[in-house]
Amino acid sequence: MLSSELPTINALRQPSSWAWVEQAIANIDTILLDHSHCERKAAGVALNLICRYPSNAKMVRELTRIAREELEHFEQVNQRLERRNIPLSPLAPPPYGAGLKAQIRPKEPDRFLDSLLISGLIEARSHERLGLLATHCPEPELAKFYHSLMASEARHFGVYWVLADTYFEREIFIQRLNELAVVESELLATLHPEPRIHS
Numbered sequence: 150m151l152s153s154e155l156p157t158i159n160a161l162r163q164p165s166s167w168a169w170v171e172q173a174i175a176n177i178d179t180i181l182l183d184h185s186h187c188e189r190k191a192a193g194v195a196l197n198l199i200c201r202y203p204s205n206a207k208m209v210r211e212l213t214r215i216a217r218e219e220l221e222h223f224e225q226v227n228q229r230l231e232r233r234n235i236p237l238s239p240l241a242p243p244p245y246g247a248g249l250k251a252q253i254r255p256k257e258p259d260r261f262l263d264s265l266l267i268s269g270l271i272e273a274r275s276h277e278r279l280g281l282l283a284t285h286c287p288e289p290e291l292a293k294f295y296h297s298l299m300a301s302e303a304r305h306f307g308v309y310w311v312l313a314d315t316y317f318e319r320e321i322f323i324q325r326l327n328e329l330a331v332v333e334s335e336l337l338a339t340l341h342p343e344p345r346i347h348s
């Protein structure tokens with residue numbers, strides 16, 4: 150499939166660079182291991198929001214589903230790691246996650262809004278990058294696997310968007326989403342030397 154045929158999410162300010170694709174394809178085992186960490190963290194982010202805002206019924210319902218799906222992805226990635234004899238070892242995270250987290254304003258309800266929007270942007274970027282791996286990975290089985298995960302990551306972006314729209318004025322959250330999208334793209338503007346999903 151050509152990358153132009155893959156659906157894109159227009160929340161992202163800049164597309165990923167070709168340099169990232171080359172780095173990822175040349176280090177596919179490390180990318181797969183980092184992917185496992187990403188899926189686990191995505192489940193953790195959803196659970197953290199549920200723990201922090203347990204009375205937001207709609208959010209709890211949607212994020213319970215996301216947490217479950219991310220754990221399923223985690224399990225699927227881990228099965229592939231096992232088949233390739235790659236141990237589930239720790240990896241130093243790239244600066245991306247901490248850089249985004251630093252943007253979360255401390256006071257409520259800003260903290261809640263920023264948390265939803267940043268989670269959404271990470272999902273959008275994961276969707277884009279899994280799509281690039283689906284297109285360019287030379288191993289057909291792995292390429293198919295990446296393709297199979299893309300749709301849920303796009304849907305997760307949509308869920309975080311709808312939740313922001315549920316709890317905040319649209320004008321306010323769109324403006325903040327645009328600000329955060331600029332930062333998100335800036336964090337990826339220089340390729341991190343270590344291959345990661347978000348390097």
Ligand SMILES: [Fe+2]
Pocket residue numbers: 188191218219222302
């Ligand atoms: Fe996932």
Ligand SMILES: [Fe+2]
Pocket residue numbers: 191219272301302305
């Ligand atoms: Fe996701």
